[in-house]
Amino acid sequence: MPTYLHRLNELHQEGREYVSCTELAEYMNIELIVARKDIAMTGLAGSRRRGYRVDELIQAIRTYIGWDQELPAVMVGAGALGSALSGHPDFAMYGLQIRYLFDHDPEKIGKVIHGRTVLSMDKLCGILDECQPKIGIICVSAKAAQGVADMLVSHGVRYLWNFSDVCLTVPEYVIVQREVIAGGLALLAAKIKTAENGETPAVEE
Amino acid sequence: MPTYLHRLNELHQEGREYVSCTELAEYMNIELIVARKDIAMTGLAGSRRRGYRVDELIQAIRTYIGWDQELPAVMVGAGALGSALSGHPDFAMYGLQIRYLFDHDPEKIGKVIHGRTVLSMDKLCGILDECQPKIGIICVSAKAAQGVADMLVSHGVRYLWNFSDVCLTVPEYVIVQREVIAGGLALLAAKIKTAENGETPAVEE
DNA sequence: TAGATTGTTAATCGATTAACAATC
DNA sequence: TAGATTGTTAATCGATTAACAATC
Numbered sequence: 332m333p334t335y336l337h338r339l340n341e342l343h344q345e346g347r348e349y350v351s352c353t354e355l356a357e358y359m360n361i362e363l364i365v366a367r368k369d370i371a372m373t374g375l376a377g378s379r380r381r382g383y384r385v386d387e388l389i390q391a392i393r394t395y396i397g398w399d400q401e402l403p404a405v406m407v408g409a410g411a412l413g414s415a416l417s418g419h420p421d422f423a424m425y426g427l428q429i430r431y432l433f434d435h436d437p438e439k440i441g442k443v444i445h446g447r448t449v450l451s452m453d454k455l456c457g458i459l460d461e462c463q464p465k466i467g468i469i470c471v472s473a474k475a476a477q478g479v480a481d482m483l484v485s486h487g488v489r490y491l492w493n494f495s496d497v498c499l500t501v502p503e504y505v506i507v508q509r510e511v512i513a514g515g516l517a518l519l520a521a522k523i524k525t526a527e528n529g530e531t532p533a534v535e536e
Numbered sequence: 537m538p539t540y541l542h543r544l545n546e547l548h549q550e551g552r553e554y555v556s557c558t559e560l561a562e563y564m565n566i567e568l569i570v571a572r573k574d575i576a577m578t579g580l581a582g583s584r585r586r587g588y589r590v591d592e593l594i595q596a597i598r599t600y601i602g603w604d605q606e607l608p609a610v611m612v613g614a615g616a617l618g619s620a621l622s623g624h625p626d627f628a629m630y631g632l633q634i635r636y637l638f639d640h641d642p643e644k645i646g647k648v649i650h651g652r653t654v655l656s657m658d659k660l661c662g663i664l665d666e667c668q669p670k671i672g673i674i675c676v677s678a679k680a681a682q683g684v685a686d687m688l689v690s691h692g693v694r695y696l697w698n699f700s701d702v703c704l705t706v707p708e709y710v711i712v713q714r715e716v717i718a719g720g721l722a723l724l725a726a727k728i729k730t731a732e733n734g735e736t737p738a739v740e741e
Numbered sequence: 742t743a744g745a746t747t748g749t750t751a752a753t754c755g756a757t758t759a760a761c762a763a764t765c
Numbered sequence: 766t767a768g769a770t771t772g773t774t775a776a777t778c779g780a781t782t783a784a785c786a787a788t789c
Contacts, residue, residue, distance in 0.1 A: 333718040337701060351746065359703050364782065367747075379747045380789045396722045397729035411623065415616035421701065421718055426725065465728070490728055492720065496542060496626065498564050506731060508724040513538040513626055515697065517601045519713040520631065523670070523695055524602035526711060556770065569758065572771075584771045585765045 332396055334359060335369065337421065339389045351382030398425045403462065404492075407479045408470030409434040409442075409449045412494055416470065418445040429468070431458055435475070459486035468492045469499075537601055539564060540574065542626065544594045556587030603630045608667065609697075612684050613675030614639040614647075614654045617699055621675065623650040634673070636663055640680070664691035673697045674704075 338358055342350055356366035370383065375391035377383035393399045406417055409432050416422075417429055432447045433455050434440060440451045450458070459482075467483040469476055469491060476495035483491065484505055491507045493499055499507055543563055547555055561571035575588065580596035582588035598604045611622055614637050621627075622634055637652045638660050639645060645656045655663070664687075672688035674681055674696060681700035688696065689710055696712045698704055704712055 333716050333722050334703065337718075338703075353746075362782085368781080371748080377747055378789070379787075380745060382746070397725035398722070400725065400729065402725065402728070411616050411620035415620055416717070418616065419717060422721070425718060425721055427721060466724070490724060492724055498539065498543075506724070506727050508720050508727070510720045511538050512621070512624060513542075513630060515713050515715045516627070516630055516632060517538050517603070519671070519695060519697055519711070520602035520605070520607065522711050522713070523607070524605065558770075567758085573757080576772080582771055583765070584763075585769060587770070 332369065332392060333421075333425075335366075336389065336392050336396075336398075339385055339392070340424070343385050343389060347385050349378075349382045350385050350388070354382070393426075400426055401428065402426045402466055403428050403430055403464040404466035404468055405429070405431045405433065405455075405458065405462075405464045405483075405488075406468040406470060407433045407452075407455070407483070408472075408475075408494075409436075409439050409444055410470060413468075413470035414444045416468065416494070417447065427466070430462055430464060435471070455482060456486055459483065459488065463487060466490045466492055468494070470494045473497045537574065537597060538626075538630075540571075541594065541597050541601075541603075541629075544590055544597070545629065548590050548594060552590050554583075554587045555590050555593065559587070598631075605631055606633065607631045607671055608633050608635050608669040609671035609673055610634070610636045610638065610660075610663065610667075610669045610688075610693075611673040611675060612638045612657075612660070612688070613677075613680075613699075614641075614644050614649055615675060618673075618675035619649045621673070621699070622652060632671070635667060635669060640676070660687060661691055664688065664693065668692060671695045671697055673699070675699045678702045 335355060338355065339350065352366045352370055353363055356363045359366070370377070370388070373388070373391040373395040375383060375388055404427055406413055406429050413432070413434075417432060422429070429447065432444060432449050433452055434449050435452050439449045442449050465488070467488040467490070469479055471479055473496045476493065476497045477499060480491060480493070480499045480501060484501055489505050491499065491501070491505065493507055493509045498509070501507060540560060543560065544555065557572045557575055558568055561568045564571070575582070575593070578593070578596040578600040580588060580593055609632055611618055611634050614622075618637070618639075622637060627634070634652065637649060637654050638657055639654050640657050644654045647654050670693070672693040672695070674684055676684055678701045681698065681702045682704060685696060685698070685704045685706060689706055694710050696704065696706070696710065698712055698714045703714070706712060
């Protein structure tokens with residue numbers, strides 16, 4: 332879904348009014364039916380022969396995914412991963428607003444990354460109480476992650492986006508979206524294996 | 537799957553011999569049945585009452601996923617995302633060997649990131665021919681990505697791991713694993729929406 | 742009219758879930 | 766024996782795919 336949106340935004344900026352499933356499917360190298368079903372999910376009605384209005388479709392996808400809400404967030408961990416994420420150009424468009432950036436490392440505190448000053452962890456609690464962000468983005472090491480999560484949760488953060496390599500233990504009312512970077516590698520490795528060993532079925536004796 | 541492996545490695549280092557599905561499921565906050573099915577997929581036989589041998593299970597998962605092969609790779613783009621990825625501690629364990637790191641930016645060339653010196657793009661073609669890596673990891677901007685992909689493909693790279701925000705156009709024999717960072721955010725936003733609006737069914741009028 | 746496209750309904754397939762049997 | 770655990774089979778559910786109808 333994000334990919335449709337990304338593409339639609341490009342088209343929108345090019346001034347396109349209408350777009351067809353056929354075209355989107357071709358761009359993304361997927362089957363026509365898949366694209367049509369996805370678009371149908373949003374509930375938007377297109378006009379036959381011409382396709383869907385680009386601007387309407389953008390809005391429809393955003394409401395469907397839930398990107399029409401404002402999502403204030405804080406990010407903990409300003410290492411390489413943190414800075415890469417905090418600079419992602421599309422996030423703002425998706426409603427995600429990274430308000431503050433924290434790090435433990437004295438060398439990083441005070442630095443400005445993508446327009447945001449890195450703050451000391453000491454200030455985390457105070458700012459959480461004050462600004463009450465919806466989302467906490469965790470980009471710290473595996474060891475530190477649970478501690479950070481606890482702190483965020485105890486100050487009212489109910490949604491965590493976890494990029495660390497741990498399964499967090501949190502109260503049941505907290506929702507965690509965990510990102511496993513190695514997941515993509517696993518898929519790729521599997522594809523490589525089947526591609527090179529011919530058509531080996533996935534399950535073997 | 538990667539998460540099982542990650543956990544199993546921890547257990548292995550703690551010296552544990554056996555582990556049960558029950559325990560793994562609990563750790564990962566998933567249903568027992570799910571874990572059991574996943575483990576069953578690997579084809580490994582466990583002993584009733586005690587569970588599975590940790591070392592055997594690690595090996596079984598690795599062969600099942602395809603992480604028992606060596607996967608030499610080059611990474612193009614040594615920005616924040618590139619350095620974060622190149623420093624990922626688990627990759628080596630998964631068979632991925634990032635041999636060389638390239639960047640266009642003169643300021644980055646020559647720097648050492650996680651033990652690898654950043655090389656100029658000029659040297660890319662030569663090194664591709666010489667070392668013939670299986671995988672090309674693309675961590676460059678959306679604009680540059682297609683060009684990099686073309687270069688990699690024309691020098692024999694058949695598997696691409698694409699972290700840029702574009703759908704690449706490649707010959708059909710090339711396999712692309714695309715990572716959409718915003719994908720996780722979409723899932724999280726959807727969860728937030730349903731959590732806050734009560735039990736709204738996903739499809740509406 | 743012909744063709745491109747959306748819309749809808751049915752069929753297939755696979756994954757998830759459940760229930761029970763086996764056994765150390 | 767009792768209990769924890771794997772193993773297996775069946776049932777359910779949802780997603781994917783296919784086929785066709787509608788229409789601008």
